[in-house]
Amino acid sequence: MEKKLTTLFDYQKFEGNSDLRAVIDSVHSRYAVRELSLDEMEWVSAAGLVTKTRTKEDQQDANRRS
DSSP states (O other), rough: HHHHHHHHTGGTTTTTTTHHHHHHHHHHHHHHOOOHHHHTTTTOOOOOOOOOOOOOOHHHHHHHHH
């Protein structure tokens, strides 16, 4: 399994791809590289935001209300 994941995510395979390079360069040109202040770091969550996952019942209730 580990070998399969390594193969799937092996960046070196795609490093020479001009389309991928264009996307990466485009993103780099839009966003400045800088350090975050301590205040800004309070808003960063490496694991993502915690949100309630909708259950099927929640979705059905939302559909009924619309």
